[in-house]
Amino acid sequence: MSEEPLPVPDSTAVRVALWRALHLEVDAPPPVFRDEVGLRLAAPEDGWRDRPDMGPFTRPFRAAIVARARFIEDWIEDQAGRGVDQVVLLGAGLDTFAQRRPDLAGRLTVFEVDRPGPQAWKRQRLLELGYGVPDGLRLVPVDFEAGDGEWDRLAAAGFDAARPAVVASTGVSMYLTREAVAATLGRTAALAPGSSLVMSFLVPVERTDPEVRPGMARAMEGARASGTPFLSFFEPPELVALARAAGFREARHVSSGALARRYFAGRPDGLRPPDPAEELLVAST
Numbered sequence: 001m002s003e004e005p006l007p008v009p010d011s012t013a014v015r016v017a018l019w020r021a022l023h024l025e026v027d028a029p030p031p032v033f034r035d036e037v038g039l040r041l042a043a044p045e046d047g048w049r050d051r052p053d054m055g056p057f058t059r060p061f062r063a064a065i066v067a068r069a070r071f072i073e074d075w076i077e078d079q080a081g082r083g084v085d086q087v088v089l090l091g092a093g094l095d096t097f098a099q100r101r102p103d104l105a106g107r108l109t110v111f112e113v114d115r116p117g118p119q120a121w122k123r124q125r126l127l128e129l130g131y132g133v134p135d136g137l138r139l140v141p142v143d144f145e146a147g148d149g150e151w152d153r154l155a156a157a158g159f160d161a162a163r164p165a166v167v168a169s170t171g172v173s174m175y176l177t178r179e180a181v182a183a184t185l186g187r188t189a190a191l192a193p194g195s196s197l198v199m200s201f202l203v204p205v206e207r208t209d210p211e212v213r214p215g216m217a218r219a220m221e222g223a224r225a226s227g228t229p230f231l232s233f234f235e236p237p238e239l240v241a242l243a244r245a246a247g248f249r250e251a252r253h254v255s256s257g258a259l260a261r262r263y264f265a266g267r268p269d270g271l272r273p274p275d276p277a278e279e280l281l282v283a284s285t
Contacts, residue, residue: 009042009094009118009121009122010093010118012171013093014042014044014094015053016038016065016093016094016171017035017038017093017096018044018051018054019058019066020033020035020038020039020065020066020069021036021038022049023062023065024036025049028268028271032067032070032263033066033067033069033070033073035069035096036100037096037099037100038094040129041125041126041129042094043125057214057215058215059271060209060211060215060272060273060277061212061215061219061274061277063271063272063273064273064278067260067263067264067273068200068259068278069170070263071198071254071259071262071263071280072170072198073097075166075168076097076104076166076168079164079166079196082194083164083194084164084165084195085107085109085163086108086109086111086159086163086164086165086166087108087109087165087166087167087168088111088166088167088168089110089111089112089113089168090113090150090167090168090172091113091114091169091170091171091172092113092114092119093114095112097110098112098134098136098137099126099131105137109138109158109159110136110137111140111154111158111159112137112138112139112140113140113142113150113153113154114139114142115141115143116141116142116143119139119140119141122139123139138158140153141153151187161191161192162192163192164191164194164196164285165191165195166195166196166198167188167191167195167196168197169197170199171200171278172200173200173201173234174201174230174231174233175223175228175232177231178231181232181234181242182242182246185197185199185242185243185246186246186247188246188248188285189243189246189248189283192285193285194284194285195285196282196283196285197243197248197282197283198282199239199281199283200278200279201232201233201239201278201279201280201281202230202232202233202234202277202278202279203234203235203276203279204235205217207235207276208274208276208277209274209275209276209277211274212274212277216277236253236255236281239253239281240252240253240281243281243283248284248285249285250283250284251281251282251284253279253281253282254279254280254282255275255276255280256275256276256277256278256279257275259280260275
């Protein structure tokens with residue numbers, strides 16, 4: 001009796017991996033973010049560069065993806081320099097931090113939280129490609145539909161809530177209810193002093209850069225059609241206030257404009273993320 005194939009990763013996770021790869025191929029040097037491992041993991045069919053979601057209209061979204069990835073990696077490196085040695089990636093998808101940055105990840109315990117099926121697929125791909133799953137990388141499957149609690153699963157995987165950690169959540173909040181976002185803020189704010197959260201979020205569509213509104217509309221239609229509609233949008237001051245109310249000692253908004261100034265200034269190709277669109281919340285306990 002043949003084994004059933006493992007579930008494939010989410011289409012959104014694959015798209016992010018391919019955008020990161022495309023950044024190295026079609027955007028002018030120097031790259032804002034370098035990820036060659038995600039393409040190996042995804043192993044797309046020939047012709048993937050001609051997919052509609054790789055077309056020119058997605059260029060600003062590609063810039064936003066590499067900008068948030070670069071910011072989070074810089075943040076992890078900074079916090080590791082301060083002695084933080086636990087990193088939690090919520091909705092990890094095809095994240096490749098542990099494979100690309102062994103110099104940094106080797107000093108940390110990295111917990112990747114994702115749904116069981118796609119995570120089992122990723123584990124198999126890591127083994128097939130020879131990366132393996134070292135002890136410092138903990139793949140934490142969470143079946144939200146079955147009522148699993150991610151923090152209970154993290155504790156079972158060795159996460160120590162009494163020690164500080166960096167928690168990163170990108171491309172997730174828009175799929176959650178506002179109550180679920182508030183719950184994530186509250187649980188993370190209760191972590192040990194010295195912990196921090198970096199969360200990406202979408203501003204209301206009418207507030208986004210007019211250049212990208214048609215693309216946003218397509219993304220929302222696609223999400224709805226696949227059964228995972230966008231549920232939550234936030235004005236930056238609103239989410240900052242929610243984070244402070246949840247118990248964070250400090251909370252601030254890092255705008256896409258700030259990311260553009262930090263990582264895209266002086267680029268010959270004019271690549272830059274839309275401003276505003278997907279923004280970042282940075283909060284510390």
